[in-house]
Amino acid sequence: MQKLPAIVLISILSLSGCAFPGVYKINVQQGNIVTDEELDALSEGMPRSQVHALLGTPLMLNPVDPSREYYVYTFQRRGKDIEEQRIIVYYEDGQMSHYEAQLMDETPAY
Template sequence: MQKLTALVLTLLMTGCVFPGVYKINVQQGNILTDEELTSLSEGMSRRQVHSVLGTPLMINPVDLSREYYIYTFQRGGGEIEEQRVIVYYENDRFSHYEAQLLEETPAY
């Protein structure tokens, strides 16, 4: 009985780490390009910025002077690549942005 129990437990444990398990690519967030960012101009309203970049992923309800556009990509369970863009507003008008873009957007 002990041998059977040990065999069943061994089979269950090896099933969890089987190397042939397929892992999908996972992408989340807003994919932004240099072209979209350069089309922004100082003084644009939030609505205009949202029409160019889309809806921001994060908005701080306490500080409305910033919006965050974040994109993450993980290829088959590997390292997570991240892209961040922070859009700044002054008096509810676009002021400037800070961007840490990926060299290559690995989407699709």
């Protein structure tokens, strides 16, 4: 008789990690949404403060190398694969020298 409660407890614990069909999953977006127009407005020699006014606060800063700032945007549609957009802005002497952009085909946020 002692085995039945143990079996029930093990069954409940093993099923608690399963995803049941029909469970609603939300879209999850995080980070900086940067548009093509904002990227086009960037120009060489812009001060850091002007880049921040245009693109917003960078998501990641490198405390060891302040010559780079990272603008990252991720989007996950209802529990599926995570899509990522990454923009790296490079600075020399406090002014933007160039940027690298790895953009998504379309930004699902709008």
